[in-house]
Each structure stands twice: as C-alpha cells, then as structure tokens.
Amino acid sequence: xxxxxxxxxxxxxxxxxxxxxxxxxxxxxxxxxxxxxxxxxxxxxxxxxxxxxxxxxxxxxxxxxxxxxxxxxxxxxxxxxxxxxxxxxxxxxxxxxxxxxxxxxxxxxxxxxxxxxxxxxxxxxxxxxxxxxxxxxxxxxxxxxxxxxxxxxxxxxxxxxxxxxxxxxxxxxxxxxxxxxxxxxxxxxxxxxxxxxxxxxxxxxxxxxxxxxxxxxxxxxxxxxxxxxxxxxxxxxxxxxxxxxxxxxxxxxxxxxxxxxxxxxxxxxxxxxxx
Amino acid sequence: xxxxxxxxxxxxxxxxxxxxxxxxxxxxxxxxxxxxxxxxxxxxxxxxxxxxxxxxxxxxxxxxxxxxxxxxxxxxxxxxxxxxxxxxxxxxxxxxxxxxxxxxxxxxxxxxxxxxxxxxxxxxxxxxxxxxxxxxxxxxxxxxxxxxxxxxxxxxxxxxxxxxxxxxxxxxxxxxxxxxxxxxxxxxxxxxxxxxxxxxxxxxxxxxxxxxxxxxxxxxxxxxxxxxxxxxxxxxxxxxxxxxxxxxxxxxxxxxxxxxxxxxxxxxxxxxxxxxxxxxxxxxxxxxxxxxxxxxxxxxxxxxxxxxxxxxxxxxxxxxxxxxxxxxxxxxxxxxxxxxxxxxxxxxxxxxxxxxxxxxxxxxxxxxxxxxxxxxxxxxxxxxxxxxxxxxxxxxx
Numbered sequence: 001x002x003x004x005x006x007x008x009x010x011x012x013x014x015x016x017x018x019x020x021x022x023x024x025x026x027x028x029x030x031x032x033x034x035x036x037x038x039x040x041x042x043x044x045x046x047x048x049x050x051x052x053x054x055x056x057x058x059x060x061x062x063x064x065x066x067x068x069x070x071x072x073x074x075x076x077x078x079x080x081x082x083x084x085x086x087x088x089x090x091x092x093x094x095x096x097x098x099x100x101x102x103x104x105x106x107x108x109x110x111x112x113x114x115x116x117x118x119x120x121x122x123x124x125x126x127x128x129x130x131x132x133x134x135x136x137x138x139x140x141x142x143x144x145x146x147x148x149x150x151x152x153x154x155x156x157x158x159x160x161x162x163x164x165x166x167x168x169x170x171x172x173x174x175x176x177x178x179x180x181x182x183x184x185x186x187x188x189x190x191x192x193x194x195x196x197x198x199x200x201x202x203x204x205x206x207x208x209x210x211x212x213x214x215x216x217x218x219x220x221x222x223x224x225x226x227x228x229x230x231x232x233x234x235x236x237x238x239x240x241x242x243x244x245x246x247x248x249x250x251x252x253x254x255x256x257x258x259x260x261x262x263x264x265x266x267x268x269x270x271x272x273x274x275x
Numbered sequence: 276x277x278x279x280x281x282x283x284x285x286x287x288x289x290x291x292x293x294x295x296x297x298x299x300x301x302x303x304x305x306x307x308x309x310x311x312x313x314x315x316x317x318x319x320x321x322x323x324x325x326x327x328x329x330x331x332x333x334x335x336x337x338x339x340x341x342x343x344x345x346x347x348x349x350x351x352x353x354x355x356x357x358x359x360x361x362x363x364x365x366x367x368x369x370x371x372x373x374x375x376x377x378x379x380x381x382x383x384x385x386x387x388x389x390x391x392x393x394x395x396x397x398x399x400x401x402x403x404x405x406x407x408x409x410x411x412x413x414x415x416x417x418x419x420x421x422x423x424x425x426x427x428x429x430x431x432x433x434x435x436x437x438x439x440x441x442x443x444x445x446x447x448x449x450x451x452x453x454x455x456x457x458x459x460x461x462x463x464x465x466x467x468x469x470x471x472x473x474x475x476x477x478x479x480x481x482x483x484x485x486x487x488x489x490x491x492x493x494x495x496x497x498x499x500x501x502x503x504x505x506x507x508x509x510x511x512x513x514x515x516x517x518x519x520x521x522x523x524x525x526x527x528x529x530x531x532x533x534x535x536x537x538x539x540x541x542x543x544x545x546x547x548x549x550x551x552x553x554x555x556x557x558x559x560x561x562x563x564x565x566x567x568x569x570x571x572x573x574x575x576x577x578x579x580x581x582x583x584x585x586x587x588x589x590x591x592x593x594x595x596x597x598x599x600x601x602x603x604x605x606x607x608x609x610x611x612x613x614x615x616x617x618x619x620x621x622x623x624x625x626x627x628x629x630x631x632x633x634x635x636x637x638x639x640x641x642x643x644x645x646x647x648x649x650x651x652x653x654x655x656x657x658x659x660x661x662x663x664x665x666x667x668x669x670x671x672x
Contacts, residue, residue, distance in 0.1 A: 012588060018658050033661070034621045036601065036610060037582065040660040056660035058625075060584035060601070064658060171609050 004061060005095035011065035016072055019054045028115025030107045035140050035167070037063045037104065041070070041111040045119060050074045050082055055111075062094075062101040066108040069093050074112070083116060085109065086153045087165070102165040106150060136178055139171035147179060151186050155263075159183065191267045202265060203230050209264045210237075214257055218243055225257065233268040235261060238275075249273070278594030280640045282549075284480075285427050285457060285573060285631035286598055290523070291482040297526040298484075301519035309516055310507070319518045326525025333528035334455070334474060334491050335465030343490045343508045344521050348456040349378040350501070351475030351490040354512065356382055358498025359419050359450045359473075360391075366418035366448075369393045372404060372433070373616040375423055379454055380612075383421075392416075401565035402431035402617050406438065413445040420451050424458035424474070428600055428613040428629055429564045430573025432462065439470035450496060456480055460531035461538055461570040472496045478520070482633070483527035487520035534634050542632050543571035545641050549630060550574040552645035557652050558672040559665060563619055563627055572632040575600070575614075577623025578652055579668060580661040586628055589651045595644055600627040622664070 021042035031038035037059030044052035053071040057064050070090055074082045087109040091097045097105055134144040150156060150165040159179045163169045169176045197205060210227050218224050223243030228236040237257065239249050246252070250273075258271040281289065301319060309320035327339040336342060345351045356379070360369075371383055373395040383393045394412045397405055404422070413420065420442045425432045435453045442451045455464060455474040460481030466474060472493045479485040492498060492511070504513025554560050559579040578586060583601030590597055600611030601624075609615075610624050619627065630644075656665055 012585065013592065015658060020662070033580075033625075036625045038660055056658060056662070058580065058659050058661065059582050061588045063582070064585060 002061070002098050002101065004065075004098070007069070007093075007095045008062055008065040008097065011068040011094070012061040015055075015057075015064050015068040017054045017068065017075070018056065020056065021052060021054050024054075026115040026119035028111040028113065028118060030110035030114060031059070032141065033058060037107060039063065039067050039107055039111045041067070041108075041115050043074075043115050043119070045079065048079050050077055050079065059104065059107070060101070062097050062104040063107060065094055066090050066097070066104045067111075070108045070112060079116070079119075082112070085112060087150070088153050099161075099164045102154070103167045106146070106165050110146070136182070137166075137168035137171075137175045140167040142166050142168035144182065147182055148186060151183060157183065157187070157259075187267050194266070197265070205265050206230060206235055206261060206269075209261055210257075213264070214260055217256070218252070223252075228274050233266065233270055235269060235271050236274050237271060239273060278643075280595045280643060282630040282632060282636065282640075282644070283596045283598050284633040284636075285430075285629065287479045287485065288482045288633055289635060290484050291527060291530055293530060294483055294523045294526045298519045298523040301522050305518075309518060310505075322518060322522050323516055326521045326528075329525035329529045330476075330489050333459070333464070333532050334476065334489075335463075335467050336491050337467045337494065340509065341491050341494055343492060343512050344516060344524070345475075345488045345490055345512060346486055346517070347488045348376075348454075348475055348477030348480070351456075351477065351488045352376075352379050352452075352454055353382065354490055354501040355452045355473045355475055355492070355498065356419065356421065357501055358511075359452070359496075360386070361499040362497055363418050363450075366416050367391045368414060368416040369419045369421065370396065370409060370412050370417060371421045372396045372398070372423065374398055374402070374426055374428075374613040375421070376427055376454060376456065377612075379421060379423075396422075398431075398616050400618050402426065402429045402563075402613075403565065403568065404433050404438075406434070406441065409438065410441050410445065413442060413449060415446060417446055417449045420449055421454070422451075423454040423456075424464075425455075425461065425570045425573075426613060427457045428611055429575045429617075430457070430569040430631070431564055432458070432568050432570060435471060436469045443470045457570065457573075460527075460534070461572055463535055466491055466493070473498075478524040478527055481527050481531040483524045484520060487517060487524045489524065537634055538571050542634060542636065545636055545638060546572055546574055546630075546632050548638075549632075549641045549644060550576065552641075553648050556645070556649045558669045559652070559656065561623055563614060563617070563623065573629065574631075575627060575629045577614075577619060578626035578628065578655075579622045580659045580665050581626045581652065581655040583626050583628055585655055585658075586626065586651065589655065590647075593647055593651075595647070598629050598631075600629065601625045622661075 021044055024042040025045040026043040028041040040056045042054045043050055053075050055067040055071055057067045087105040090108045091105040136142055136144050146166055147162055147168055156162055159176050162179050169179050215225055222241050224240040226238045228238055243249050253271050253273055261269045305318050307316035307319045309316055309323050327342050330342050331339045369391055387393050396409045422433055422435055422438055424435050439451050442449050450472045453471050453474045456477045459476040474491045476489050478487040500511050502513045507513055507516055553576055561577050563575040563577045583599030587599050600614045614624050614627055
C-alpha cells in the first residue's frame, strides 16, 4: 500500500481538467504505453498567458494526480512563470509523493516542457538538442539530459534515487553503472566549481556551516551539535540535548548534517559521531 | 471502511474460525514443549502427530514421516531446493519455469551467480508450459527440476504429475520439486500416486494463519537441513515446533480437503460468473489466460488502455480488494513477469487485475463487483490518452 497524501488521493479520485482541447495552441506528450505510463497535455495560450489546460493520462494514481494538479498550477499563469515549474514543484503541491513514485512528477514536467517546446518551436531555447543527448536507459527510453535534470533539481545522490525519479535502470538494470558515472561526474563537477579551499579555510567554513545552518535546525527540535575535530575530510561531532541518544540520530547525521556539509564545503566530507 | 469484499485470496486468506479455535488451547494452557518427557507434554506432542497426519492426508502422502513443518512457503521452497543441491554438489544444472513465484526465481538467480546453469522454460499465450522444451533440456547433469503446480497470477495448472513421469524417465536421479502453494486447497493433490519428490505448501493460502507451512519429501529423497540444531522434524528442520500454528495448519488442511468439492463447483461457478459478467459488460476487458486448466478460484483480466493501480485504488474506495500485475503496484518498475512471459500485449498488460475467491466468497459480493466494475472502468477510460484506440475497441464489441 502506498502512503499517498490526502491531496494525491483527492486528485486521482476527482481529477481536474480531464480531456482534450480541440484547438489547443500547444500539445505535449511524455511516457509511453509500453513503459506503463503516458501523458498528453493540451494548452490554450493567449497573450502569453495559459488560459486553459487539459490532460489525458495512462498511469497509476500518482500519475493522474500529478497531471491533474499540474493543470491547476498553470491555468491563468504567464508562460514565463509556467516555464520555471519543476517536477519538485509538482510533487510539493501534492504534499509529496512516495520516493518510488517521483517519476510521475517528472513525467508531468516532461509533458509541460514538450508542450512549451512545441509552442515556441525553437529548440535553441532548450539546453540540449535530441541528437547529442545520449540514450541511457533503453528499457524506459530515458536520455542523459533527463537524468541530469532530475539530479540537479532534486539533488539526487544514488542510482536508486535516479531510478525512482526517472525510471532509468528500473528494468534490466544494465545502465546502472552508466547512471552511477553520470551522478559521480555531476557531483565531482559541482565540487570543481567551488573555489579550492586551503585546510584552514575549510575548517573555518565547516565551523561556520555547523554554527549557522546545522545547529539552529537541531535546536528547533531541542537538540544541538558540537564540533570536536576535523581531520582532512573527516568531521568529528558530538550530538547534544535531545539528539543524543535519539534513535534517529544516525539519520540526522547522515542525511542532514553530512549532506549539508557536503553541499556547502565538499562532497568528500564524512561526518563521524563521537560519544 | 464499512464494506469489505475480499477477492485477493491468492495473496492471503482469512483464518477459518474453526482453525483458530483448535489453536487457542496451545497458545494458552497447553504450552509444553512437545519434546519434553513429562505427562504435561503429551498433549502438545500428540497435537503434532494429529496435525502431521492431517497434512499427510491433505497432500496424499504415503506416510507422515514425509511431512516437515516449516514457517512459510518460502522456507519450504528454500529447504527443498537448497537441501537437494547441497546434497549433490557435482551436478550443476537446474530446470525451472519462467513464471515461478519470485521466492523461487530469486533463489535460482543466486545459483546462477554461483556458476549453476539454469534453464527457464517458457509458456504460451494461454499461460501453458512448453513441456517438450522441458523434456529436451533434461540431461545427466540435471540435479533439480522445479515447477509450480498452479500459477499465483493466472491460476493456470501445470501438469506436474505428467512432468514427473517425463523427468524420471529421462533421468531417474533428477529430483523434482513442485511449489504447490497455489494448488493446495484448490485442487486435489495425491502425491503418493505420482513421481513427484517434494512439494511445498503455505498455510495462510488455505485459511490457516501466516507463519506456518509444510514440505513433503518422498521417502528416499535425501536433503540437507536448512536450519541446523536440534533433532526436531527428524533432523531436517531444527527449532522447537510452533505447536499452535502447526495445529492450525493441520486443521486448515483437513477443512480444505473437505472443501475441495465445494471449490470445484461453487467457487468455480462464482468465479465464472464474475469473469463473464465483467467481460460481457466491459468492452475493453479481456481474459488474459485460457479459460480451462485453471484453479477454480482465480481469474486474470486485462483492461486495455488503462492502468492497474488506478483500477485497484478505485476498487479499494468501494471496499473491493483485488491485485494487479501492473508495475506500479509491485514496487518495482516492471509489470508482472508472468504476464510478460505469456506475451500479453502492452495495451492490456499494465491494466491486468487478478481476482481470487475463496470458499467464504458470497454470491452477493460477486454481484456487487459485476455491478460496480463498468462504472469504474468507464470513468478511467475517460482519463486515458488512447481515446481513438478505445473507440475502435468499443465499435468492435
């Protein structure tokens, strides 16, 4: 049984804006029957504003909910605003989707992108043309650009994440090592883009991130954190207050503390708890 | 939820009240370890004997020593398969089917990684096994052939008695294991008249509680135990016997044996009524299997151009429980390996729904499903992007 939010349930039970617009100004498609989900999105655009949107979806509850809420999100909005919508925005509007279902929000976003591309009929507007965009997952027809976009928008770190968001690697699994390389290259590049820090600068930066970003968050829950030592990329910390002895403290360390430091300082950072 | 119409009995079944009643004394006052010497242990030790006899009669075994109690169907399969292969390390060839239950398939994938050669025999569009292919694959090197008695998704029955003859004729040393989890309680089993070496069953599929199963091992078939330790189950499965659940399994086996006639007539009648009611009234519904050679309680119907999880969610909203071979419900991203092995077209594959009845299914429940199904499917058809294809199907019918 999936843990769907009330909003997801409401939207698959009573989907909004179902159907076709006969004289649509833009039509976008994503997915395929063979892959198990597909979506057609129809837009009416007037003076740069989306005046109407309708959809038809073949897919599960969360696919219908993602399509339905997407039409509500874009009707009445200027194109410039609509273009900025990401898959994460769709999932957020639904109060979240189970991780295995995130690809439904991605499909909604892809159909929207396809519709806009078709409206502008201008491939240059989009960063990668189809010809140089490598096909990564043959089972689900997923290209490199889709994987990179999912990684960037949702800060994905593992192959499993990428499969949940794009379906790539979810069938035969042959492309998993390629996906792993794409993830590693993407994050290695993010590190390169950050200015190189000397060891002293790094220590100062870690200290400041813990004091200004991490500690205030933990204090909200009645806990806190203390920096004990730094050795190369190993950061030794002690958990305080309610965090110490909390059975979720390992999650706090790995998911919150380590990821925050990795994003702000370096991907190489490893956080270790000392008792 | 007020209404509950449970049509997912191939997933699990409700515990029969009479089974529960038999179990309760062994959860309360009769808690003695059946291996103990004092009189207080006599009742629990006797209860084990009775249950073993009941299961022996249920599967049609020659004697009760051929029955090993386990914790579930997966343990029965693991004990049989690992037990045979550990005992015969020089032969490294296995034959099974492409549509076995995942608990068995995943085990064979592990053996492949260890260097075993595994042949997966395919099925035709009706879900029937290619027996000629199976026959050809058997060689002197074949340690094990493993075929399910009935398929959990389609209900198709494989002719295991006949396959046993074929296996033994080509290589008498080859052990033949039958996963009978979906056959037990639905069709008669009489292993003593066959050349089947082992069968595995699971209690919760025939109204015993979850957590208990059994393995039949024909006399003369030697297996290494999966769980080592004490002398229980004649050294083939260590661990203090789960007396209350084994008692439940025995009682459920006895009741299931007595209900076989009802299954083959009444449950089948209701299944056929449901199936025909749906297919007649819904233009984009199709039966995914042959109508014959099936266990009496199962039907697998494909709804073209709509998706299975969405159908299940809408059924659930009105209290109907069924299951789907769609990718979205499985947690993986791929649709059912069984339906894919049959070559079910993509148009129906993702919208496949399995209804599985039991002896507790009532006629008015079936009528309710037949009444409600068309409304749900019509609603979902309207959401589908394949309107032209649906229109073409509608005109065809």
